[in-house]
Every structure is written in structure tokens, then in C-alpha cells.
Amino acid sequence: MAKASSFRAYLRSDKSPEEKKLVRKVDFFILTFCCLMYFFNYLDRSNLTQAYVSGMKEDLNFKGNQLTQITTIFTCGYIVGMVPCNLALYYIKPRFFFPSMCIVWAGLTMVTAAAKKPEHIMAIRFFVGVAESSTFIGTHYILGSWYTEKELGKRSGIFTASGLAGTMFGGFIQSGIYGSMNGLSGLSGWKWLFIIDGIITLPVAVYGYLLFPDTPSTTTAPYLNAEERALAMSRVPEVPEQKPISLSFVKRVFSSWQFYGFVVLWIIAGETESFSSNSLLNLYMKASPEEDYSVSQLNDYPTGVPAVGIVSTLFWATLTDYLGGKRYLVAYWIAITGIVTSAMLLSPNASVATHFGAYYWAGSVYACQATFFAWANDALRYEEDSLRAIVIASMNLGSNAVNAWWSIIFYSADMAPKFTRGMWAMIGVSIAMAIWTCGLQIVEGRAARRRLAATEEVMSENVEKQTVDDSQKL
Structure with a gap:
């Protein structure tokens, strides 16, 4: 009964009407x-593999692991763009920066339809990666700027789920395009996928230019009045600020436990996503010796993977908010999942149904995407914004x-359908995830206790000072 009452209180919230109205607008x-x-970012990423299994491989004469090489080159562009893009948000209003990046990657996506050989796609995808690198990390920075600790998990979950929805619907979209537009105007169905994907991204950029609210301290959004802007700023801690391009700031970054703790956490977590992020189910089906799947099946069946991801993301994001920000719980779930599903796929007697079940x-x-970036935002809530952006x-x-190199070594397309080496790697990183999370919990707990002690000391000094002032007045 107590838990039910607590959950009802969590749903009702104790915000004032003014704050509720502000949060709804934001x-x-x-x-x-x-x-x-x-x-659309994820739709663009997933359409490469979908195009590959829908005729692009044969039309452009792909050889060996060229698809994996393209994915790696995209990742290199993504890496090059990440830190500059997040630093750019410190100098350029997000309302201008985000939509501009949308237009860049939409244009490059449409250009992909004109590629004549795999090398052309390699060059295009590098620059697509640079442009798309702004979205994920930039949005988490923005979410941490507007939302409180009790609100952040759900919003991060909804945001992450939208990307998974792009992956999921990409399969249905490609299937529909292939069935209805293959050969239209002399273009293959996979080419139409790139063209349509780019076109439908452009209206989103226009929407951002007009109505995105930037951050609480810089917003000029017409739908927020002066009182709401002040309220937005009051909802997040006031922290010291430091210019991000300076030697003192670089020292600050490399001396912070948050930098090492969360960077290593996400390195490990990123590799536990390899089953899904490398589209292994698509490649398993394409190379399967047991079944000969149609183009529609190759596009439709793997959509179950992001569908599971959406449900899991929203569940864990909401649960960890309700439990007061215990984001670390997700790490232990991931560790169990990685070990068990890898063992299922390594079994020499694994059936087709077992393979599908494990991949799903x-x-x-x-779920780790939303919860771990919310965890980092929580841990950096009392630090300067520039440090949070860099971490x-x-x-x-x-x-x-x-x-960039992990996928080539462990999940290269020519390793399908078994990926034996990758399964053992997954077991290793899953164990590492559990161990690192345990250590990070300990370090974070100590930092929280030190911050609380420092706050109490300052409050005590202020009380003593006030007492002395009052006695002097008397």
C-alpha cells in the first residue's frame, strides 16, 4: 500500500501550476x-544496411567487408564532430546550430542515391557522421540544462526511443519504397530511400529555426514570458562558469572523476549495444544457410529489435526516475542480458528461433542510452555547464x-551468420560493465557526501556569521 501511495505521489508531482505550465511548454x-x-538521424543511419540488403550490394558491387568499412568511416566522422559540435553550442545558439546540421546531413543523404561505387558512399558517410554527431550529445546537454533530476530520466528515455523508432520504421519504410517505387524513373528502390529520407528531414530543420527555445539563460522563445524564463533558470542549480577554451579548463576536465568515470562507462556500454548497432540480425538473415529470406522479410523482421529497445528504454527511464535516480540498475540488467544472449547464440544447437529470440x-x-546520459547529467548538475558539455x-x-575498430574485429559483415568472436567479446564487456558500475557507484557516493558536508559547513558558517552580526547590533 505504501508503494502504491508513493507511486501515485510520483505521478501527481508537487509542482506549482506555473511550473507545470512551463514544463508542458518546454x-x-x-x-x-x-x-x-x-x-530522422537514426532513420538515416539504419537505411544504409537496409539499402545494402535491398539491392545496393549487388548494384554497386560490394566486396568482402566494405559495408563494415563504410560504417567505420561514418563513425570516424561522428568522432571528429562530437566535441566541436558540443562546444559550438556554447557559442552558437542551438536554435541555429541544430537545424543547420539537419540540412547538411539531409542534403548528403540525398546525394548518396547518386553513388556509383562503395568508395563514393565512404566519402559521403564521413561528412554525414560529422553533421549527425551534433544531435545525440547536443540534445542530452540541452535536456540537462532544462530539467530537474526527477524529470530528466523520462525525457531522456523519450528522446532515445525516438531514435529507435527511426531504426524500426526505417525497415517498414524501405519495404514500402521497394515494393512501390523500385524502378520508378529508372531508380532502384534503395536509391529512393535515400532521396525520400533527405526530403522529409528538411521540414524539421525549419521548425527548429522558428521555435526551438535554446537554454534557460539564453532563450528568447516567443511562447515563454519573462516570469517563465526566470522560473526556468531557478529550477537548475546556479553553477560557476568557465570558458571552455583555456588551459585551466583543460586541467579541470582531466582532474574530474566524472570525466573518467562516465567516459569509460559509455565506452563499455557502447559495445554492449553492438548486437543492435551493427544490425547483426539483418546480416544473420542475409547470410543464413537455413532460410532464404525475401527483401520484405529482411527489412521487416529486424524491426523487432528497436521495438524491444523502445519498451525497455521507456520502462527503465521511468523506473529510475521513480526510484530517485538509481540509473546504475540498468547496468546490471545489461550485464545479465549480454552474457545470456551471447551464450544462447554460441550454443552449437541453437535454432533459428533461438537466434531471433536472442537478438530481440x-x-x-x-535502455542504457537514456539512463547513462541522464546519470552523467545528474552527477554533473552542480558543476559548470562547459564541463558537463565536454564530459x-x-x-x-x-x-x-x-x-570504429571494434565492429571490424568482432562484427564484420563477412563474419555472418555466426559472429562467434563477437559473442565472446560481448560476454567480456558485459562482465566489465558490472564491475565498472560498482566502482562508479562508490566514487559517486563519496563525492555526494563531500558535497553535502561542504554545504552544511557553509550553512553553519553563515548561521554563525548572522548570529555575530545580530549580537553586534544589540
Whole structure:
């Protein structure tokens, strides 16, 4: 009964009517734009593999692991763009920066339809990676700027789920395009996928230019009045600020426990997502010796992986908010999932149904995206914004830097359908995830106790000072 009452209180919230109204406005304009942006971001990422299994491989004469090489080159562009993009948000209003990046990657996506050989796509995807690197880390920086600790998990979850929805619907979209537009105007269905994907991204950019609210301290959004802007600023701690391009700031970054703790956490977590992020189910089906799947099946069946990811993301994001920010719980779930699903796929007697079941279950590890970046935002809530921006960007940079070569070594397309080496790697990183999370919990707990002690000391000094002043007046 007590738990039920606690859950009802959690749902009701203790915000004032004015604050509730503010949060509704911020939710609508930030989440609609960021979620749409991320939806098309992931739609663009997933369409490469979908195009590959829908005729691009044969039309452009792909050889060996060239698809994996393209993915790696995209990752390199993503890595190059991450820190500069998050630093750019410190100098350029997000309302201008985000939509501009949308337009860049939309244009490059459409150009992909004109590629004549795999090398052309390699060059294009590098620059697509640079442009798309702004979205994920930039949005988490923005979410941490507007939302409180009790609100952040759910919003991060909704944002992450939108990207997974892009992956999921990409399969259905490609299937529909292939069935209805293959051969239209002399273009293959996979080419139409790139063209349409780019075109439908452009209206999102226009929406962002017009209505995205920037950050609480810089917003000029017409739908927020002066009182609401002041309220937005009061909802997050006032922290010291420091210019991000200076030697003292660089020293500050490399002396912070948050930098090492969360960057390594996300490097490990990024590799536990490898089942899904490398589209292994698609490649397993394409190379399967047991079944000959149709183009529609190759596009439709793998959509179950991001579908599981969406449910898992929203569940864990909401649960960890309700439990007061215990984001670390997700790490232990991921560790269990990685070990068990890998063991299922390594079994010499694993059936087709077992393979599908393992890949679908592995989709639940996507929950770490929302919860771990919310965890980092929580841990950096009392630090300067520039440090928070760098740590969040470095988390994704570190993960992608490892993934750039990790996918080639363990999940190359020519290793399908078994990926035996990758399964053992997954077991290793899953164990590492559990161990690192345990250590990070300990360090974070000590830092929280030190901050509380410092706050109490300052309060005590202020009380003593006030007492002395009062006695002098008497």
C-alpha cells in the first residue's frame, strides 16, 4: 500500500501550476524538435544496411567487408564532430546550430542515391557522421540544462526511443519504397530511400529555426514570458562558469572523476549495444544457410529489435526516475542480458528461433542510452555547464572511437551468420560493465557526501556569521 501511495505521489508531482505550465511548454517544443531530429538521424543511419540488403550490394558491387568499412568511416566522422559540435553550442545558439546540421546531413543523404561505387558512399558517410554527431550529445546537454533530476530520466528515455523508432520504421519504410517505387524513373528502390529520407528531414530543420527555445539563460522563445524564463533558470542549480577554451579548463576536465568515470562507462556500454548497432540480425538473415529470406522479410523482421529497445528504454527511464535516480540498475540488467544472449547464440544447437529470440532480447540494452546520459547529467548538475558539455561529448566520442575498430574485429559483415568472436567479446564487456558500475557507484557516493558536508559547513558558517552580526547590533 505504501508503494502504491508513493507511486501515485510520483505521478501527481508537487509542482506549482506555473511550473507545470512551463514544463508542458518546454516538453512540447524541446521534445518534439529533438525527437523528430533524432528520429530522422537514426532513420538515416539504419537505411544504409537496409539499402545494402535491398539491392545496393549487388548494384554497386560490394566486396568482402566494405559495408563494415563504410560504417567505420561514418563513425570516424561522428568522432571528429562530437566535441566541436558540443562546444559550438556554447557559442552558437542551438536554435541555429541544430537545424543547420539537419540540412547538411539531409542534403548528403540525398546525394548518396547518386553513388556509383562503395568508395563514393565512404566519402559521403564521413561528412554525414560529422553533421549527425551534433544531435545525440547536443540534445542530452540541452535536456540537462532544462530539467530537474526527477524529470530528466523520462525525457531522456523519450528522446532515445525516438531514435529507435527511426531504426524500426526505417525497415517498414524501405519495404514500402521497394515494393512501390523500385524502378520508378529508372531508380532502384534503395536509391529512393535515400532521396525520400533527405526530403522529409528538411521540414524539421525549419521548425527548429522558428521555435526551438535554446537554454534557460539564453532563450528568447516567443511562447515563454519573462516570469517563465526566470522560473526556468531557478529550477537548475546556479553553477560557476568557465570558458571552455583555456588551459585551466583543460586541467579541470582531466582532474574530474566524472570525466573518467562516465567516459569509460559509455565506452563499455557502447559495445554492449553492438548486437543492435551493427544490425547483426539483418546480416544473420542475409547470410543464413537455413532460410532464404525475401527483401520484405529482411527489412521487416529486424524491426523487432528497436521495438524491444523502445519498451525497455521507456520502462527503465521511468523506473529510475521513480526510484530517485538509481540509473546504475540498468547496468546490471545489461550485464545479465549480454552474457545470456551471447551464450544462447554460441550454443552449437541453437535454432533459428533461438537466434531471433536472442537478438530481440539484446535490443533491451538500448535502455542504457537514456539512463547513462541522464546519470552523467545528474552527477554533473552542480558543476559548470562547459564541463558537463565536454564530459557528455567525450562519452560518445570514446565509445565511437572504440566502436570504429571494434565492429571490424568482432562484427564484420563477412563474419555472418555466426559472429562467434563477437559473442565472446560481448560476454567480456558485459562482465566489465558490472564491475565498472560498482566502482562508479562508490566514487559517486563519496563525492555526494563531500558535497553535502561542504554545504552544511557553509550553512553553519553563515548561521554563525548572522548570529555575530545580530549580537553586534544589540
